[in-house]
Amino acid sequence: MRTSEMLIPTLREVPAEAEVVSHKLLLRAGFIRKAASGVYTYLPLAQRVLRKIKNIVREEMDKQGGQELLMPIIQPAEMWLESGRWHVYGPELFRLKDRHNRDFCLGPTHEEVITLLMRGEIRSYKQMPQLLYQIQNKFRDERRPRFGLMRGREFIMKDLYSFDRDEAALDVSYQKMYEAYTNVFNRCGLKFRPVEADSGAIGGSTTHEFMVLAESGEAAILYCSQCDYAANVEKATSQPAAGLDPTKEQLALEEVSTPGQKTAEQVAAFFGVATSQIIKTMIYKTDKEFVAALVRGDRDVNEVKLLNTLGALNLELAEDADINRVTGAAAGYVGPVGLQNIRIVADPEVMAMVNAVAGANKTEAHFINVNPNRDFKPELVADIRLVKAGEPCPKCQAELLEARGIEVGQIFKLGTKYSEALGANFLDENGKEKPIVMGCYGIGISRTMAAAIEQNNDENGIIWPAAIAPFQAVVIPVSTKDAGQVQIAEQLYQELNQAGVETIIDDRAERPGVKFKDADLVGYPLRIVVGGKAVEEGVVEVRQRRSAATELIPVTEVKEQVKKLLTTL
Amino acid sequence: MRTSEMLIPTLREVPAEAEVVSHKLLLRAGFIRKAASGVYTYLPLAQRVLRKIKNIVREEMDKQGGQELLMPIIQPAEMWLESGRWHVYGPELFRLKDRHNRDFCLGPTHEEVITLLMRGEIRSYKQMPQLLYQIQNKFRDERRPRFGLMRGREFIMKDLYSFDRDEAALDVSYQKMYEAYTNVFNRCGLKFRPVEADSGAIGGSTTHEFMVLAESGEAAILYCSQCDYAANVEKATSQPAAGLDPTKEQLALEEVSTPGQKTAEQVAAFFGVATSQIIKTMIYKTDKEFVAALVRGDRDVNEVKLLNTLGALNLELAEDADINRVTGAAAGYVGPVGLQNIRIVADPEVMAMVNAVAGANKTEAHFINVNPNRDFKPELVADIRLVKAGEPCPKCQAELLEARGIEVGQIFKLGTKYSEALGANFLDENGKEKPIVMGCYGIGISRTMAAAIEQNNDENGIIWPAAIAPFQAVVIPVSTKDAGQVQIAEQLYQELNQAGVETIIDDRAERPGVKFKDADLVGYPLRIVVGGKAVEEGVVEVRQRRSAATELIPVTEVKEQVKKLLTTL
Structure with missing residues (x-):
């Protein structure tokens, strides 16, 4: 790709509407534009990042036996009436009527659709487990949409639903997803932590949230300085403090x-x-x-x-x-x-x-x-206290520490809440009818893109992890009027792309300063500058966006060096 | 993939609700299920086909310089009021209100969103051409949804919009899309014809429809038996018939x-x-x-x-x-x-x-x-007559023939209709402000899947072209109790997948007849049956779905032979 042929509308000014850094940088670096409050268009650079995240998610879901399907966005009210959620779900549910005055909603989640689907298809325990997922736009009419992609009204989710014969089998599915989610966020190059979370008073039992660690995160996490205990603040507990000496004499009231x-x-x-x-x-x-x-x-x-x-x-x-x-x-x-x-x-x-x-x-x-x-x-x-950093870990008594995180995924044991409400049953080996035991598992795809920026940025712009960068490298000829530079830049651009390194060339007739600023703002992991030295001495400058480490590398070795560098970014 | 682990709910009965063959077969072969009238869930097999069609479309769009982005599904009414379409578009537009009582619609098309986007980003002729596309669910509240995926209310489209400085540049973009569409449908393995079509009285000029040829098609096409002339019946013309001898004496009224x-x-x-x-x-x-x-x-x-x-x-x-x-x-x-x-x-x-x-x-x-x-x-x-087969071609006077087709794509020169209404202007080289000249180009992704079936089926089921088949081959061990057969079947299954042939193994403990019927119904291009001969003589039966041609092939040669065969299907 060439910057001259791609829509990358970078902005010099910080947009007034943006509060958080990911929102500011997504706008400034030309990744998104607002269509309505909480509703965005993903421009070509963002679409490239989203596709990479989606592909990683697909591969990890498939690896665990997940099957991709695609459910509709508009859902008939009948399904929600049957599950009982039509009247319970508040104003966050976008509702509409069709031309025949029948009620529909825009799916914020798909438990009803998939449970009713499986009610029709699953008869026997032999047909399970089933792990079914989709990647799709979801809708939630937030009272106050804000923070750009962090809390929008239309957003992209991966949602997987598991169907099992019993709790033990659900545990297996749940563990598969725990591993898949760990792999997804590792592969995206993000620092994250799975934490125990609150599953709510009604339905469901175990649940974990996957938190991308960032100071700007909305959620507080408590984690142990020694062992693997981690929970969000709503769920976190600690070793209860011992009272004063319990043998102490009880004085008169x-x-x-x-x-x-x-x-x-x-x-x-x-x-x-x-x-x-x-x-x-x-x-x-x-x-x-x-x-x-x-x-x-x-x-x-x-x-x-x-x-x-x-x-x-x-x-x-x-x-x-x-x-x-x-x-x-x-x-x-x-x-x-x-x-x-x-x-x-x-x-x-x-x-x-x-x-x-x-x-x-x-x-x-x-x-x-x-x-x-x-x-x-x-x-x-009952444990009803809010736990704070410094208290002892409930598992090992070491000190609990606090961090901030952005929730990008959640895995949840639903149990039989939906299968009972919707009559999704199966026959076990004894011919006995039982409700299917379900789990649901979500990843916010567009939110992960924003969270990656919250975690990886500096005053000059975004610092993409290589695995989800829109391009892994940018080649910049210092002067587009210098035929020698242009020729070497074009050659490197071709060579790198052929070698599987997704590379963009900044072929615009702009001053080098403008191109460098844009390269930093957009956040390509590697910047390859082809200046006078390339022509005179056969070397180009390769700079890492994150560390700013710069090396002069012979033109003939760029391809191999860049491939090697990318494995570390 | 293994049939035992995949949701492929084939049906023996023909569903009563289905009128056309693609609808019947999509239901029977376990590709789709209805969620509401005109609204379907795409099951895993369908999702595989859709992804293949999408990938072909993406590759051909990108080859022509197309840039993928993603616009929102919910669109604010303000945009449609500005273009003037809010009050013109009839009950086919799904409308809804958000919690603040603001009007939105579900996008049936995205001219407003993208034109307003480009109004903000394009200032100069130097920034064009731009070819921007997305692949996304679209919505149309049909009065009478029917024919399964052929006329649904929620469906998957690719829509590309071109932005050019003048009509000549639009001609270039249009031609690029004409070529891209030709490549897409060729690569999908479909017999199709681009036909001249009516562009309507208001706005736009040239337009072509891409028709997949099928007897069940809704549209009538006239095409020349000799030259490349082809048009849909609404647009088709013919050489006007000469009158009787024009020198003949005019008698008295x-x-x-x-x-x-x-x-x-x-x-x-x-x-x-x-x-x-x-x-x-x-x-x-x-x-x-x-x-x-x-x-x-x-x-x-x-x-x-x-x-x-x-x-x-x-x-x-x-x-x-x-x-x-x-x-x-x-x-x-x-x-x-x-x-x-x-x-x-x-x-x-x-x-x-x-x-x-x-x-x-x-x-x-x-x-x-x-x-x-x-x-x-x-x-x-003016030419106001309905042209019929047998009339002379307007270009070469040879006989016109008639065919039926299913419209799967349309390319359209919009001109300045939307850019003028929405004020999307640019400055030309003389600093003069002009409206951007636009084109729009759609492909019905889910419709293409259905059209492929309308064109490729027989009494036993679907006959997928190899390029868009959910799997290219199925391996069937005749007896899952015969360890020798199972071992050879598993080996072929692994080998073929490793060789890049997408293969599914039917490892269910079903009678061979059931597996053969399902294989025909689902429509895998190649069926590889591993029976007693595989163990005794080292050969398996490879059968082509379309021609029913059957060959006995040594186990050791299956991989190469299958790869060769697939290039012909």
């Missing part, structure tokens, strides 16, 4: 007036104790009830864990008026002792406390010497 | 009572003349006016030609009451002589007639000895 002392910090300072000696009591409102959640004063409540523990659909902090009504005290003075008509959920760390401080359910008063089990009995004891 | 004689055949018989001596006068109603269309009695009016000649938006035959009111006579007795307050359009053949017979605009009467120019003067003389 005592009420103390604490005017103006509301936060854990204020109360700890007032009593001269550590915040870890305070029982923090948060009142939440779910779709069903009010709940008191107890964590240590130096912790916070993990609302996702709490939601799952309660089996609730949604959860929010109670308003002050409700707190007053339910507990009899103002916010800040609530505690578990004597709390009635409301469920109490306590984190295990709370249960290990001795002679703790807690609100007295009386405005401007706290209890000291509160002892769990003696002074109150929670209905539920 | 005479009115004759003709009770009950209404059709050309009746009138010709009544007067004892040929139907070619009758002037057939048809009254049409357009969006603007009534019109009388004259053709010879042995011809029919081509309504598309008439519409274009009149520059009308629509056209229909006038109702009897209107005919009476406008002409003063009942239908069957209308003629051009004395006809007033209505435009007359005559085919050139009519103008060559001497002493013809025509209606007298009086119920139950005709004129004889009608002579054009003497007795009436049409406002327009």
Whole structure:
């Protein structure tokens, strides 16, 4: 390819609309243009990157026995009514009517279509496992589309669905996908981490997210400094801190007036104790009830864990008026002792406390010497605390570290949620009818492209890993008026392409500075500059985009050297 | 691939819903399943065929300098309001609203998106030509979806758009696409014909349709038995027939009572003349006016030609009451002589007639000895006749023949229709602003798959051309219990795949008859049967699907022989 014949509309200015670096660079380097809010056109350079990511994904899916198919984008409402999701899925579902006034939606996901397909085709356990996938545009009408390709309304996904006879077989399929995903992101040249994630209160069990590590990532990850434990913050747990000496004498409960002392910090300072000696009591409102959640004063409540523990659909902090009504005290003075008509959920760390401080359910008063089990009995004891860096790993007790990540893939054990709802059954070896056991596995293809940029860039532009770069090398003749330079540049361009190195030549009649800037901005892994020395001494300059390492290489050796270099990028 | 591990749900029954052979076979051979009316899931076999067609298309587009990009499926209404198509496009356009109540449509085509894109990127004549294409799902809400993939509501298209500085440059782009399309359908192994087609009254000029020849085709094609002339019936013309001896004496006009004689055949018989001596006068109603269309009695009016000649938006035959009111006579007795307050359009053949017979605009009467120019003067003389097989070629006068075809591609000179409407201009070498000159070029990818089947099938199933077959060969061990057979079959399966022959092995524990039937139904070009002879004598049976030619080939020579055979299929 020649830059003169390719649509690569680089921009000098940073577009005002772009907030994150991948969005800025995709626009500036001529990879995407906006068609509507959260809806983009992928220009030729982006299409090349997308095709490379898709090919890697296809190869890894196929290697695990995945079969590619293609389901429709428009899905009839009947399917979603049957699964029960038509009325549950909120405004993120794009809905439309056809000319006969029949309801359809634009697929955000394809569980209904594929489960109904397999209901018609699978009769026997002998026909499984089946791993079926597609690569396709998906739709989600985000309330606030932003960050370019990171949160768009139309985006490209690979979604695979597994169909198995039982949980043990699902485990095998799940492990295949875990390996495939690991291979995909390794081959894309990305630094990433699979992390345990929350699977939600309803349906499904095990799930992992694949996170591309980047400071700009939306998700917080906790991972062990020693072992392989890693989880996103919603799911992460830690070794519960031991309480103070559990053999310590339990003193008598005592009420103390604490005017103006509301936060854990204020109360700890007032009593001269550590915040870890305070029982923090948060009142939440779910779709069903009010709940008191107890964590240590130096912790916070993990609302996702709490939601799952309660089996609730949604959860929010109670308003002050409700707190007053339910507990009899103002916010800040609530505690578990004597709390009635409301469920109490306590984190295990709370249960290990001795002679703790807690609100007295009386405005401007706290209890000291509160002892769990003696002074109150929670209905539920469950891990509901938000884990932070520095806490001990739940597996090996080494220190947990924190990182930021961008979720580019997720694998999920669905179990029988959809097969039961949609009646997708099979006969086992005893002729007994059972629901198919399913899994689903997604990779955000367009998101992976953006995440690769978030992880690989500098002030001059993108730094593509060689495996997914739009071109692996750019050849730049310094002067397009110098016939000798042009001839050598053209020869290298041909030679490299013939050798399987995807190479573009910048044959524009532009100043070298402009071409160098564009080469850095677009982010070709290697830049080969053909200047006066090429003609005079038979050498060209080969520069690595990432390290800026530059070598002078004889024209005759460029092909071999470039091939060798690319294996390292 | 192994049939035991692949979803190939063949059916013994012919599905009731299917009318045409491609629809029946795509269902029966396990290529597609219906998700909604006109909306299908492509199963793994179909996805393999689609990918092959797409790859051929990509290679041929790229060879001509095409650049692949990817535009969004959801398009904001603003774009269509700007081009003026939002209110013109009828109920075939799927429309939807996002959560903010903004209007969108699902792209049936992408002129708006790409023209607006290029408006932002192209400033100078130096940036052209640009040939940009995508392969993507398109949407058209057909009133009556039918014929499986032949007329669906969601289908896969390749659409390319060319951007040029002037008509001469557009001619070059058009010619490139003409060649690319010819290569695509040749490489797909299809018998096809590019035909001149009607470009409609508004916008655009030259257009060709690429027709896959098949008896079941919806479109009629006329082509010359000698030269390369070919056109669809809407566009086809012929050498106008010479009139009777033009030096013949023009006799006096005479009115004759003709009770009950209404059709050309009746009138010709009544007067004892040929139907070619009758002037057939048809009254049409357009969006603007009534019109009388004259053709010879042995011809029919081509309504598309008439519409274009009149520059009308629509056209229909006038109702009897209107005919009476406008002409003063009942239908069957209308003629051009004395006809007033209505435009007359005559085919050139009519103008060559001497002493013809025509209606007298009086119920139950005709004129004889009608002579054009003497007795009436049409406002327009234009080719408005429907051409039929047997007429002389307009280029070389040899006989025209008729065939049926399925339109799988169309190339179209758009000119400046969209660039003017959307303000996509550039500066020429003199710094003058001009609208970009555009072309658009489509290939129905999923339709091509169906058309290939319409052209290539027999009572047993599909007969794939090797280039787009889901697999090129199937290896069938006659008995999966015979270890010797299985071992040879597995060895051939491995060898062939390693040699680049895409081969599937039918390793199911089914009777050979079932496997043979499925192999014929799915339509693999070559079937390799490993039976007892393979173990005893070292030979296997290689059968060609199309010709049923069967050869016994030594196991050691199968690889080379199969590769050789495939070049011929």
